[in-house]
Amino acid sequence: xxxxxxxxxxxxxxxxxxxxxxxxxxxxxxxxxxxxxxxxxxxxxxxxxxxxxxxxxxxxxxxxxxxxxxxxxxxxxxxxxxxxxxxxxxxxxxxxxxxxxxxxxxxxxxxxxxxxxxxxxxxxxxxxxxxxxxxxxxxxxxxxxxxxxxxxxxxxxxxxxxxxxxxxxxxxxxxxxxxxxxxxxxxxxxxxxxxxx
Numbered sequence: 080x081x082x083x084x085x086x087x088x089x090x091x092x093x094x095x096x097x098x099x100x101x102x103x104x105x106x107x108x109x110x111x112x113x114x115x116x117x118x119x120x121x122x123x124x125x126x127x128x129x130x131x132x133x134x135x136x137x138x139x140x141x142x143x144x145x146x147x148x149x150x151x152x153x154x155x156x157x158x159x160x161x162x163x164x165x166x167x168x169x170x171x172x173x174x175x176x177x178x179x180x181x182x183x184x185x186x187x188x189x190x191x192x193x194x195x196x197x198x199x200x201x202x203x204x205x206x207x208x209x210x211x212x213x214x215x216x217x218x219x220x221x222x223x224x225x226x227x228x229x230x231x232x233x234x235x236x237x238x239x240x241x242x243x244x245x246x247x248x249x250x251x252x253x254x255x256x257x258x259x260x261x262x263x264x265x266x267x268x269x270x271x272x273x274x275x276x
Contacts, residue, residue, distance in 0.1 A: 097184055100141035101175060102258035104265070105183050106134035111262070112179075115170045127263045135259075137175075148172050187257075193266040195253035201231040202244055 101109070110130035111120055120126035133154055140150035151171045155164045174180070196203060204223055205216055212222040221228055221244065232242045240248045257265065 097181065099184065100138060100147075101134075101180060101183065102187075103131070103134035103138040104258060104260060104262040105180075105187075106137055106175060107131045108262040108265075109174055109180060109183070110134065110171075113174050115167060115174060128261055131261060147175060151175070190265055191250075191254050191257045194257045194264075195250060197266045198253050198256065199231075199235075199249045201227075202249060204244075 107128070107130040110116075110133060111127060114120055118126065118129055120129040136154040137147075137150045140153050141147065145153065148168065151168050152164060155168060155171070158164075159167070201223075204221075205213070208216060208222070215222040235242050235246075235249070238252060240246060240252055
């Protein structure tokens, strides 16, 4: 692939990411940071997941093809009267389309990769292989101790993931955990309330 084609491909990939909806965990995190409902979630430990359900509802509507403004209105209207919903809807929309939301999308894959490293560190053992380990691995065997292998294979079986060390199912699982799990499980997340625990 030529340099020009590679650049065009990368630009197309980036545009697809930017056009994609925020994941539920990303919406929850952005709402937690901004606290547009003034719940005091950042000041009170235990309220880190205060916006998780709202994030899921907005995401579900977006996945059904609703515009963000409609998805936000549909989510907020059962919780508040019409005046209050109309008052806070623009703030939600601005927050979920702003600079920080865009940065979240562009750095999403890095956070998913970090989640994968944390969930499946055995997938990266080969990075520290010495010459003999690399030779054994090239022959199709795992040079790591059998006890160590049995632990991570059992973990994968429990998750319903194939035991092959480079199984792509593990990448899919990490993305689902990042997208739909609690954002507090993200690696290297700094947030006041959780850090104070």
